[in-house]
Amino acid sequence: MKKYLFICLSALLVAASARAAAPEEIMRSSQAAFLYQGKDFKARVVMRLTGKTGAERIRELTMLRKNSGAPGGDQKYFIYFYKPADVKDMTFMVYKYPKKDDDRWLFIPALNMVRRIAAQDKASSFVGSDFTYEDVSGRDIDDDAHVLVKEERLGSSDCYVVKSAPKEGGMDYAYKLSWIDKGNYLPLKEEYYDGRSGLYKVFSADEIKTISGIPTVTRRAMKNLSSGHKTEAEFTRVEYNTGIEDSLFSERFLKQPPKKRIE
Amino acid sequence: MQRQTLVEFSVKHPRLVLVIAAALTAAALALFPGMKADTNPKNMLPPDSAVRVWNAEVDGTFGLYEDMLVVGVVNEAGVVNPGTLARIARITEAAARIKGVARSDVAGFTTITNVTASAGTLRVAPLMGRPPETPEELEAFRKDLFGNPLYAGRVISRDGKTTAIYIPLEKGANGKAVADELRGIVRAEGGPEEYYVAGDPVARDTFGSIMFKLMAKFSPIAGAIMFVAVLVMFRSLVLACSMMAVAMISVVWSMGLLIGLGYPVHIMSSMAPVFLMAIATDSIHIFNEFSFRRKEAPDRRTAIIETMHAVARPVKFTALATAAGFGVLVFMSIIPVKVFGVTIAFGTVALRLLSFSFIPAVLMLTRDKKAGPEADAPGRGPGAFLRSLSAIGALRPRATVAAVIVLMAVSAIGVTRIVVNNNMVEWFKKDSDVRRSDAAINSALGGTSLAYIVASSDKEEYMKTPEAMRYIEGLQRRLETLEAVGKTNSVVDYVKRINLVLHDNDPHFDAVPGSKEEIGQYLFLFGMSAKPSDLDNVIDPSFTKANVWVQLKTWDVRAMREVMKTTEVYMAANPGAIVLKPAGTAYFNLVWNDEVLWDMLKGFIIALVAVFVILTFNFRSIGWAALGYAPLLFTILLIYGAVGYAGKDFDMPISVLSCLSLGMAVDFSIHYIARFKERLASMEGGGDVVAALLWTAERPGRGIARNAILFGAAFSVMLFAPLTPYVTVGAFIVAMMTLSALFTMVLLPALIVLFGKRLVKGNIRLS
Structure with a gap:
């Protein structure tokens, strides 16, 4: 009888802890901590794209983000390019909607022309890098089935390891494993698996700094193991809550972005 | 004299010789399980050759793949219809999942990038995101497809009936294996479309794989044909068996050596067994002579020793010429060619060694008294026919030489028409997949x-x-x-x-x-x-x-x-x-073609010189060497003349053959001249040249005819091969054997009658 009680109790305990760490909630918290911090966000980003031969391409840009509502909701992005040199002054704007296709606009300085760009796959490459649009702005949590696989230590952090499998086909990967820091909910590592060759892409958060009280991933990398291609991104001059106005995200400012916002 | 002792030893201890041969063969066979096959013709050039390094560098710089397959989809009613487009989408997706396919770079309707603009919106997306279904969607797709000049000729034919899916392969993938899987995928789709799988890797890997299978099939068939031919010629099972045994032993030794040294069996060396088997037919001269001697000599032992004594020199030198013809391949820069050359040269030497040991031993152990056909009645049968062949040259030397000169002039014109070209796809027959x-x-x-x-x-x-x-x-x-x-x-x-x-x-x-x-x-x-x-x-x-x-x-x-x-x-x-x-x-x-081709041409010239030097040594006379050379040169000239007239490209297989043929085409004249000179010298009171020639034509000439028939028969199987280079090899060798035998039997007597006076020392007569 005693033994029976013990089993019942431990079963209850397990159930309770599992609910506390419901994988959807972990991922939702992680997305909020990683991609929705602050009301708005600004950073200078340097991306190094390296091919398998070692040849390097540089992208340098200023990225501005403004959230419309709660984490997981709509966002607006404004990107100004410094490098490569011949695309200086090019600007790129994205209205991101988690539940439908994004709206995107591009300003082409050589033609002094703003063009709307039809949104494609959110899993397509972000400015030619190994990061996808989803890696930059997030994927709808409800699009995947999440399972808490295990909890383990990664470096000096205790992590949840969550397996997320897209509910619909058509994605490059069959599932993704994320190591989420239990303390700050930042993703420290992600592994992408496909059905044929197994692990083929790895994300890593290589440097985390606390800026204005917000833990921020300031260096990250995405390595494609099958193509040998990788992209490293470094975020500097990170600022939160500088009061970016809604009017910035307009065709007018795409053509002539205010200096203080893009520096 | 050393050879003679080997013969004597073998006659004395026939069983021991057989046991040693069997033991060595067993040892060589034991190496066979270590065989590695390399069916990729590309490997004729090593991975560190300049062209492969440069191509790899270009592949690296631009993220390209070494090999690409193409799947053609044809619908006579046009490919822009919901059924065909849906099938194309499914095939493209399935193709990307095949092991060995570089899946992110498969290019077809669903993956190829399109850039369009409408209503101020720029769209960069796959040409066909989802197969269109409604008439409106189909119309829009049609506009996209035909509106972008990048696609015309690449993914859509001008008449709209054909499209292609380009499938790059990862390094080391087998093109044939992927092509086979693709064929399975398209077969499962059914529908009114026709599907075609093409591309260099298909041709290359299919060729390599068929080649190996062919060799495994042809070697035994060629062997069987030879066996039956010997059986018919000598009506002796023992002779047929010993001939086959010699051929098999040399094949096993040579291949064992090749495998034992750690070389992979390349497409080139896979041909070695058939060549060795054909070269083994040279022992026919021994059997031929023995069949005469056995009736003349008092006992078997003497017959054997006398036979070997009579044929030792020509057999030795034909082997030397053949070995040299292949041995010069060692000086080539292409490794599989070198390996092939050495394998054959080794096998040829082994064959000769067996001729002086294994064959006498077998002859000694044969109980059957009658190891040869009955003599022909005078003036009838093959002997008389051969005699009449040489009589043409011996009795009308000027007319014969004049006729040959005209023939050669015509051939020379043909040679100038030869076109150097190579086309791997044309190595397959017209009706092949x-x-x-x-x-x-x-x-x-x-x-x-x-x-x-x-x-x-x-x-x-x-x-x-x-x-x-x-x-x-x-x-x-x-x-x-x-x-x-x-x-x-x-x-x-x-x-x-x-x-x-x-x-x-x-x-x-x-x-x-x-x-x-x-x-x-x-x-x-x-x-x-x-x-x-x-x-x-x-x-x-x-x-x-x-x-x-x-x-x-x-x-x-x-x-x-x-x-x-x-x-x-x-x-x-x-x-x-x-x-x-x-x-x-x-x-x-x-580059591959040029390297192999010029390498072979270089080998051809070296072999020409080497064979001439050997002939000079053999006859100890440049004049005789030149005479002996004539049938060889004219044979080759005639064949190339025919190649020129036929409009057949001078391609890789032909260039390889020319090099290989030299050492074999000279055999007959070595036998003929050697035996003729012997006969002439043995005639009492000064030789009668014509009589000696006619004797040569009838007796050793029979060996030559038998050899040519056997050799030709063995290679004629290749005429039925599904790959054109094999048909070429078969036709070439059959033609070479027939022509060089004919030139030896007809032209050589004419030349000897015309120039013999100056060459033959002592008292000779021309009757």
């Missing part, structure tokens, strides 16, 4: 054979300048005027397309933009949205190199040579900051 697929796709689309022209500059970012773009565009237009070039593709096509689309399809902007900034921004815009490989494949990250894709409608090496020549002329006429260099599979095939 490989060839039909290739023809179907090539007639409708830009071509299955792919070459690259790499443009490079030492100026940073130079490829983004309008002048570089126009330079490349000019090259493309020039190349497209060549008949064999079906389609070219470069970064310029993308830039022009974006320029057009950003300017609302105003045809005025279907051109290279005027400034470097514009080009740079277009490329960036394209790179932002397209698949990374789209740009990588045509331009390098530093913008110092650009890659022009050139699709050829034929695998003719000649076509690639034309592309290269045109490129050079273009470069010379437009000096600038750009250097153009060819690369890609079509370029590799050209």
